[in-house]
Structure formats: C-alpha cells, structure tokens
Amino acid sequence: MPESFDAIIIGTGQAAPALAGRLTASGMTVALIERGLVGGTCVNAGCTPTKAMVASAKAANTIARAADYGITLSGGVMRVDMAAVSDRVNAIVQASRSGLERWLTGMERCTLIRGHAVFEGARLVRVGDRQLTAGRIFLNVGARPLVPDIPGLAAVPFLTSSTTLRLREVPRHLVIIGGSYIGLEFAQIFRRFGAEVTVIEKGERLIAREDEDVSEAIRAFLEEEGIAVRSNATCIGVAADGDGVAVRVDRDSPMVTGSHLLVAVGRRPNTDDLGLEKAGVVTDRGGYITVDDGLRSNVEGIWALGDCNGRGAFTHTAYDDFQIVARNLLDGAARSVAHRIPAYALYTDPPLGRVGMTLAQARAAGRKIRVGMRPMTRVARAVEKGETHGLMRVIVDAETDAILGGAVLGPGGDEAVHEILAAMAAGTPATQFAATMAIHPTVAELLPTIAGELSDLRS
Ligand SMILES: Cc1cc2nc3c(=O)[nH]c(=O)nc-3n(C[C@H](O)[C@H](O)[C@H](O)COP(=O)(O)OP(=O)(O)OC[C@H]3O[C@@H](n4cnc5c(N)ncnc54)[C@H](O)[C@@H]3O)c2cc1C
Numbered sequence: 408m409p410e411s412f413d414a415i416i417i418g419t420g421q422a423a424p425a426l427a428g429r430l431t432a433s434g435m436t437v438a439l440i441e442r443g444l445v446g447g448t449c450v451n452a453g454c455t456p457t458k459a460m461v462a463s464a465k466a467a468n469t470i471a472r473a474a475d476y477g478i479t480l481s482g483g484v485m486r487v488d489m490a491a492v493s494d495r496v497n498a499i500v501q502a503s504r505s506g507l508e509r510w511l512t513g514m515e516r517c518t519l520i521r522g523h524a525v526f527e528g529a530r531l532v533r534v535g536d537r538q539l540t541a542g543r544i545f546l547n548v549g550a551r552p553l554v555p556d557i558p559g560l561a562a563v564p565f566l567t568s569s570t571t572l573r574l575r576e577v578p579r580h581l582v583i584i585g586g587s588y589i590g591l592e593f594a595q596i597f598r599r600f601g602a603e604v605t606v607i608e609k610g611e612r613l614i615a616r617e618d619e620d621v622s623e624a625i626r627a628f629l630e631e632e633g634i635a636v637r638s639n640a641t642c643i644g645v646a647a648d649g650d651g652v653a654v655r656v657d658r659d660s661p662m663v664t665g666s667h668l669l670v671a672v673g674r675r676p677n678t679d680d681l682g683l684e685k686a687g688v689v690t691d692r693g694g695y696i697t698v699d700d701g702l703r704s705n706v707e708g709i710w711a712l713g714d715c716n717g718r719g720a721f722t723h724t725a726y727d728d729f730q731i732v733a734r735n736l737l738d739g740a741a742r743s744v745a746h747r748i749p750a751y752a753l754y755t756d757p758p759l760g761r762v763g764m765t766l767a768q769a770r771a772a773g774r775k776i777r778v779g780m781r782p783m784t785r786v787a788r789a790v791e792k793g794e795t796h797g798l799m800r801v802i803v804d805a806e807t808d809a810i811l812g813g814a815v816l817g818p819g820g821d822e823a824v825h826e827i828l829a830a831m832a833a834g835t836p837a838t839q840f841a842a843t844m845a846i847h848p849t850v851a852e853l854l855p856t857i858a859g860e861l862s863d864l865r866s
C-alpha cells in the first residue's frame with residue numbers, strides 16, 4: 408500500500424518550502440521530496456554563492472582602484488586567496504541551507520524524504536522503495552546546466568556554473584562560452600580575481616535581451632576591465648590544448664586558448680527523468696511542463712512551479728509561482744502568471760536592474776512611447792562614488808501615461824529599479840511618479856526626474 412499524503416511536492420527549489428509551509432498550516436499532510444541538497448539551485452549553486460563571490464570581486468576591485476579615491480597601499484601587492492573566497496562562499500551557503508533544513512524538518516505535518524522521485528501514475532510517486540500517493544502533486548524540480556552539442560566538447564574537460572563554484576584556485580585564463588547572465592557574472596568575478604578572461608558569444612551582442620545601448624554599455628565596462636569579448640562567434644569547436652583548451656570562434660580567426668573552459672549557454676529543465684509520461688503530463692519541445700496561467704499542468708491535480716514550467720527562470724519568479732498557486736488553492740484568489748510584471752537583475756558591477764518592457768519590446772508592441780533617459784555621468788551619487796558607467800531609462804505610454812518599463816544600469820541599479828517596479832505595480836501614472844520627492848543623493852532620485860523629462864519616440 409502506498410503511503411498517503413494530502414500533497415506531494417517534488418524538489419525543494421524556491422517555491423517548495425514556502426508552499427509546504429502554507430499547505431501544512433492549512434492542516435494538510437505534505438511529503439516533500441529532494442534528491443540533492445535542500446534549497447535547490449538558488450541556495451546551493453545559484454544566487455547565494457554567486458552573489459557572495461560578486462561581493463569578494465567588488466572588494467578586490469575597490470582595492471585595485473584605491474588610488475582613484477586617494478588611498479595609497481604602501482608596498483602591498485594584492486593577492487586573491489581563492490580558497491578563502493571559496494570558504495566564505497561555502498559558509499554563507501551552508502548557513503542558508505541549514506536554516507532551511509531546520510525549518511522543513513521541524514515543520515508539523517511535513518515529511519522530508521531524501522531521494523529521486525518518479526511518477527508511476529497520475530497520483531502515484533516512487534522514491535526508492537517507497538510509494539507515495541496524494542490528490543495534489545506540485546513539481547518544483549528546477550533546471551540544470553545545458554551542455555550544447557559543440558564539436559569536440561565531449562572530449563575536453565569543461566566547467567559548468569556549478570563546478571566553477573568549486574574552484575580553489577584562480578584560473579590563468581578562463582574562456583567562457585555564452586555571454587549572458589552566468590557568463591558575464593563569472594567573467595567579471597574572475598577578471599577581478601586576476602584571471603585572463605575571454606567571453607565567446609554566438610550572438611551579435613552580449614546579453615542580447617536588452618536594448619542595444621544597455622548591452623553596449625555592459626560590453627564597454629567589461630572590456631575596460633580587460634575582459635576580451637568575441638561576439639558573432641558562428642563556428643565554434645573545441646579541442647584540447649596542452650593542459651588547457653582551444654576554442655575555434657570562426658573560420659578565419661586564430662583559436663582562443665585558455666586554461667579553463669566554462670560553458671554557460673543556458674539551462675534545461677529537470678523533467679526528463681521524472682516519469683512524466685506515466686502521469687500523462689505534457690511538456691513542450693524544450694522539456695518545460697506546459698501550464699496554464701494558474702500553473703496547472705494538463706493533468707488535474709498536478710501543478711508545475713519554478714524553472715521547470717518555462718514561465719520564468721529566477722528565484723523571484725519561482726517564489727511568485729508559489730504565491731499564485733497557494734493564493735488560488737487556499738485563499739480562493741484568481742491570481743495569474745500573465746499579470747506578472749517582468750523584473751530581474753544582472754549582477755555585474757555596476758548591476759543592471761530591469762522591469763517591464765525594453766524599448767525594443769515597446770516598439771514591437773506598436774506602442775506610441777515617450778522616454779526619459781540619463782547617463783550615469785549625470786547622476787550625482789554615481790559621480791560621487793566614482794562609478795559612472797551605465798544609464799537609466801523610463802519608458803512611458805504616450806497615450807495612457809502608464810509606465811511600461813525601465814532600466815537602471817549603474818551603482819545600486821538592482822535596488823533602485825524597484826522604484827519603477829513599485830510604481831508599475833500600483834498603476835502609478837508617469838506624471839504622478841514624476842512628482843515624487845526622492846532622497847538626495849541617490850541614484851533612485853533621478854527616476855522621477857527623468858519621468859518628468861520625457862521625449863517622444865515613435866516606432
Ligand atoms: C549560477 C546561477 C546564478 C543564479 N543567480 C540568480 C540570481 O542572482 N537571481 C535569481 O533570481 N536567479 C538566479 N539564478 C536562477 C535561480 O537559481 C533559479 O531560477 C531558482 O533557483 C529557481 O529554481 P526552482 O525553484 O525552479 O528549482 P531549483 O532551485 O533548481 O530546485 C529544484 C530542486 O529539485 C530537485 N529535484 C529535481 N528533480 C528531482 C526529482 N526527480 N526528485 C527529487 N528532487 C528533484 C533538485 O535536486 C533541486 O534541489 C541563478 C542560477 C544559476 C545557475
């Protein structure tokens with residue numbers, strides 16, 4: 408006889424713990440299944456360790472730039488102790504994971520089961536020699552690094568985002584395939600730690616989801632720090648080169664050789680080993696579970712949350728998925744993923760904070776738009792900090808005065824952009840937003856200012 412629960416949650420990603428909390432608080436019994444480390448990608452191999460590393464890289468950069476601020480380091484040559492950086496990262500990760508583990512193991516009516524879960528039917532799940540059944544099953548199984556079909560790759564050692572985090576020494580020359588979130592964050596981290604770094608991107612631009620000027624500004628400050636960027640890398644092949652690797656970028660240029668290779672070309676959902684066919688759950692061609700706007704799969708009683716549903720690939724989108732499912736199920740709400748305002752950050756330094764539409768998206772949507780823009784060179788706080796790379800932008804619908812989106816690439820851009828996000832969420836018209844008194848000197852204070860200095864932009 409299978410063990411019976413009111414709900415089964417597979418995976419302890421960024422939606423699962425909070426969902427287990429709400430379900431058990433409502434009186435349900437919950438089996439929470441995890442095959443790896445509790446907390447999933449964000450805690451163990453994603454946001455937490457990378458942002459801890461970004462902080463070490465920022466410290467190294469501040470020290471390297473000490474003279475710019477009138478500080479002299481007498482006789483000291485800076486040395487990055489990668490093992491110590493790594494120990495600090497691991498301690499932060501461990502503390503986060505242990506806290507989560509304590510919460511989940513102490514949670515009343517919640518049973519944490521360790522092992523790989525597979526469906527044996529639409530209501531039946533196997534974990535090792537245990538069979539579990541529940542009327543409601545929630546999938547929060549996340550994703551893993553995508554290994555592309557690049558000629559020669561299988562024959563050389565290469566790093567993924569997860570294994571890069573285990574480095575105890577700074578690579579001599581880190582070659583990175585992929586110029587998006589993972590590639591660019593690691594590129595700057597390791598450059599600041601003293602590695603030579605080359606980023607190889609098949610597209611025309613780095614972080615190509617962004618508007619051209621944003622993408623160009625990011626490339627410019629990365630190149631200024633000494634990172635080599637090879638875009639339009641159409642013909643990629645990889646081969647061993649002594650102890651390192653050689654990457655062919657295109658037919659004519661010499662190969663890029665390095666000591667280490669990081670492959671950062673996206674992630675794929677952990678849905679291929681879940682036995683979804685036994686439950687009748689449908690996925691798209693990329694393996695993402697097909698869901699409706701309430702995150703219900705095609706099978707009654709099965710939901711998919713987080714990266715595996717293809718409706719977001721961030722910690723905050725996974726957590727918002729929890730809110731949507733829990734509010735709808737337990738509070739009788741009608742929340743929909745379709746109403747979510749896109750928001751994210753790229754944690755380069757300076758970081759990019761982004762909400763809503765880009766200029767290109769607003770144009771493509773056929774909107775008549777007005778735009779407010781200011782380079783960081785004209786933002787007092789950025790000048791005072793000596794961090795003037797980047798720009799900020801607010802995009803407004805010329806007909807309705809609604810704020811459609813914004814970008815803040817500059818010091819604290821990941822935080823400042825929330826001012827636009829909050830205004831958009833509250834439906835604040837741009838003219839009202841422009842009238843907000845903001846605190847001086849901050850980067851955010853200029854957001855209402857540029858919303859009051861809009862100029863027309865027609866598609
Ligand atoms: C290097 C890196 C940096 C990142 N930085 C950021 C950032 O700064 N900000 C941000 O918002 N996002 C960031 N992300 C993305 C973020 O980590 C994910 O979007 C987030 O973790 C949400 O994942 P999830 O909840 O879908 O599942 P995950 O966190 O991936 O967890 C899924 C869990 O399910 C388990 N599992 C899978 N299959 C099974 C099975 N069959 N049985 C049992 N257990 C199973 C896995 O072991 C895993 O623990 C980063 C990602 C990476 C890789």
Ligand SMILES: NC(=O)c1ccc[n+]([C@@H]2O[C@H](COP(=O)([O-])OP(=O)(O)OC[C@H]3O[C@@H](n4cnc5c(N)ncnc54)[C@H](O)[C@@H]3O)[C@@H](O)[C@H]2O)c1
Pocket residue numbers: 555557584585586587588589590592607608609610614615640643671672673674720721751752753754
């Ligand atoms: N700051 C953050 O929130 C953050 C940080 C890291 C990761 N993440 C999440 O992790 C996910 C994966 O990030 P990612 O950067 O690996 O993937 P991505 O999908 O964002 O970008 C992949 C990049 O690799 C390029 N590429 C693909 N194939 C290539 C090839 N053969 N040669 C050269 N370039 C190639 C693409 O053009 C693209 O620029 C993201 O979707 C993001 O949600 C988020």
